[in-house]
Amino acid sequence: MPKILNYDPKKIESKWQKFWEKEKMFEPAEEKTVKPKFYGLVEFPYPSGDGLHVGHPRSYTAMDIICRQKRMSGFNVLFPIGFDAFGLPTENFAIKTGQPPAEVTKKNIANFTKQLKMMGFGFSWDRVVNTSDPEYYRWTQWLFLQFFKHGLAYKTTMPINWCKSCKIGLANEEVVDGKCERCGGEVEKRNKEQWMLAITKYADKLLAGLQNVDYVEKIKTQQENWIGKSSGSLVKFALETKEVGVLDDQDLPVYTTRADTLFGVSYVVIAPEHKLLLELNKNGYITNWSEVEAYIKTASSKSDLERAELQKDKTGVEILGVEAINPVNGESLPIYVADYALVNYGTGAVMAVPAHDERDFAFAKKYQLPIMWVIDGFENKEQAYIGDGKLINSDFLDGLTVKEAQKKIIDWLISEGRGEKKINYKLRDWVFSRQRYWGEPIPLVYCEACAESVKKDNNNFSAGEKLNPGWVPLSDDKLPLELPKVDNYQPTDTGESPLSNIKDWVETKCPRCHGPAKRETDTMPNWAGSSWYFLRYLDPHNDKEFVSQEKLKYWTPVDWYNGGMEHTVLHLLYSRFWQIFFHEIGLVPTSEPYQKRTAQGMILDKKGDKMSKSRGNVVNPDEIVVQYGADTLRTYIMFMGPFDQAARWDLNGLIGVRRFLERIWILREKINPNIDSKNSPLKSLLNLTIKKVSEDIAKMHFNTAIAKMMELVNEMFKTTGFSQADYEILVKLISPFAPHLAEEIWSLLGHKECLVYASWPEYEEKFIEKGNVNLIVQVNGKIRDEIEFNLSEVEEKDATEAALSSPTVQKWLAGKEVKKIIYVKNKLVNIAV
Ligand code: ANZ
Ligand code: ZN
Secondary structure, three states: OOOOOOOOOOHHHHHHHHHHOOOOOOOOOOOOOOOOEEEEEEOOOOOOOOOOOHHHHHHHHHHHOOOEEEEEEEEEOOOEEEOOOOOHHHHHHHHHHOOOHHHHHHHHHHHHHHHHHOOOOOOOOHEEEOOOHHHHHHHHHHHHHHHHHOOOOEEEEEEEEEEEOOEEEEEHHHOOEEEEEEOOEEEEEEEEEEEOHHHHHHHHHHHHHHHHEOOOHHHHHHHHHHHHHHHHHHEEEEEEOOOEEEEEEEEEEEEEOOOOHHHHHEEEEEEOOOOOHHHHOOOOOOOHHHHHHHHHHHHHHHOOOHHHHHOOOEEEEEEEEEEOOOOOOOOOEEEEEEEOOOOOOOOOOEEEOOOHHHHHHHHHHOOOOOOOEEEOOOOOOOOOOOOOOEEEOOHHHOOOEEEHHHHHHHHHHHHHHOOOEEEOOOOEEEOOOOOOOOOOOOOOEHHHHHHHHHHHHOOOOOHHHHHOOOOOEEEEEHOOOOOOOOOOOOOOOOOOOOHHHHHHHHHEEOOOOEEEEEEEOEEOOOOHHOHHHHHHOOOOOOOOOOOOOOHHHHHEOOOOOEEEEEHHHOHHHHHHHHHHHHOOOEEEEOOOOOOEEEEEEEEEOOOOEEEOOOOOOOOOOOHHHHHHOHHHHHHHHOOOOOOOHHHOOHHHHHHHHHHHHHHHOOOOOOHHOOHHHOOOOOHHHHHHHHHHHHHHHHHOOHHHHHHHHHHHHHHHHOOOOHHHHHHHHHHHHHOOOOHHHHHHHHHOOOOOHHHHHHHOOOOOOHOOOOEEEEEEEOOEEEEEEEEOOOOOOOOOOHHHHHHOOOOHHHHHHOOOOOEEEEEEOOOOEEEEO
């Protein structure tokens, strides 16, 4: 190593961490301040026994950099952290060892806290929340009761995953390839009464809200797809049997987005779990029931995903004895039970049009069913034709376009009483019960007497009590309903939570009529506490309200939320749903919780594999901190590659970054009091670097910001010296990335105030020398033009725009379709036509 003048991160880092904490440098100012506010948020960790993973610091460092820059730019910054502490690993650890989950959690949180502090993150440590703390979950329970009181929580029978050998209900994430994650045994579905939250009532609002927020495009798209709005129609198929003829008390509605293809229907499919099957069998209509029943049984063990996507080979069994009648032409159609029809989408039944639907095509080929072509435009008959065209073989629809035919057929179906328009969503209501110990107790009791009174006269009851007769909420002063102590954390072998074994807890008094009542023994799902934690940070010690209105008004919405792509559809959608509802009932001032959402890529091991304990390739951040320093780790993680993409861990890269920081440290030697910044040869590069680093941080292009600072450091080394003011610019620019190093240099330079609130450097455009870029424009590989830019760097967007609008180039493009544009930075644009 070069002469490093004792750059000693170990000493520097703990010194500044202690200082920041003692001085409470990262606690935001009171809400009265005139400063503009900035609320930066990262996903709070689950305090597992394994400690912090190197993946956590990627998101945390990024937001810490953004927040540090905002502080230096005059914002009142809130950057909180907490712990999402209910969860399976702690519970499973408790089952195995008998240690109370609350104690294990406390230990794990202490360890996480130590690790987070070692990284030098500027968190507001006064506001730490822990979702498993009764003072926190008291409000989670209270908020749940708002859903209940407004009729958005209801109890219904839903299948749970049941491990036959462990005899417990499993969470979805504990089922791996249809097997129990713990014992590898078979998992089946069992029906169980569970609490649900009616998120589907908010499907349209969840979609509409996306228009008003600044989310990364792929996050928006994933949410839209998850909500899955589909506009189509319900078409009623009549049923007939040989003996009875057309049944007048039963028919089969299907959901279709392609009613225009009705003349192409060659069979109908029913999902294996469809209750019509049992009804038809009860009446004795199905003549091959044993075969049908066997099929139903095999299908029930597969997941929806396996059935809908993974399984290319379609299976099914024809139902003998009953046929469906096509409403448009009265033709009899065979009915199949097949598991590619999902019971919980649409009506659970599908009108199959093999000529124009891939799944139906595959099925029809396999079972030799007729394939009738009703849209013109197909090139061969070896696959379904999905494209547009005119209707054929369709009687009164012939000659119409698909769009015209859809309108006409729907009007016809409505006038015949055989159909209606229908909007469907893929989104399902949220199962809000778990049969486990380590979660928030659901603050409801069941009372027989009140069940009777609701039925008689329900004037005095809330919407939730009317919807769920007999279920009565605890009054606010009985919250929190604390988790009772148990001896055994193992779920019961009837599938109930361990709470159901504690008789004197379960048996209680009804808050309404004071008669005997029983507590709900299910607990809330892992997503409950994280659905509103960003609100509690605003007022974490308030024991009167979940958050005070004053604080909500000042701080919400979150200005910028960064997290993982894996949380796009569950956590992010759930918390948006809570916020929209809270806004409607006047609890919060905004309907969207997060103004902006971005996501980091994953950190992979050096071979490009995901890091995991089982692979033994996990990089432990505290070991790196001890060996190389937190500043090196932070800066390296930001330098690894584009922030939103996966990046591979590379020790050489880490060492390279450490050298870079050492060079900044040594550069101090070259400060020369006789040199004036005014006519320094560094002037242009310094201004350009300020511009680049400022703009890149705002765009999360951290790697290119660091690259620019590396360039600046190289140029500074080449000079004979520079002013202290110029060096200080560099120190400020690196400070969000390597805050300890920067603070130490800053104080060595004689500053009494620390850097956290020093002012962020500003650049002056006039000092930025415009470089010259001569861009060559090619069309199909031949040079057609050359465009000069008065810039040192040309962005892709500007380059292609200029190329496409050049009159010379346009001559070569006339009448042709642009297929592809390739941009080689600052050199060339190639347009393929
Ligand atoms: C006839 C048809 C003809 C269809 C055609 C498509 C193409 P989206 O857009 O995702 O809403 N479908 C309806 N209910 C189903 C269920 N429970 N399980 C599996 N598939 C189901 O998809 C709507 C289409 O999915 C519907 O339109 C239906 O097939 C199928 F050329 O009806 B279609
Ligand atoms: Zn009662």
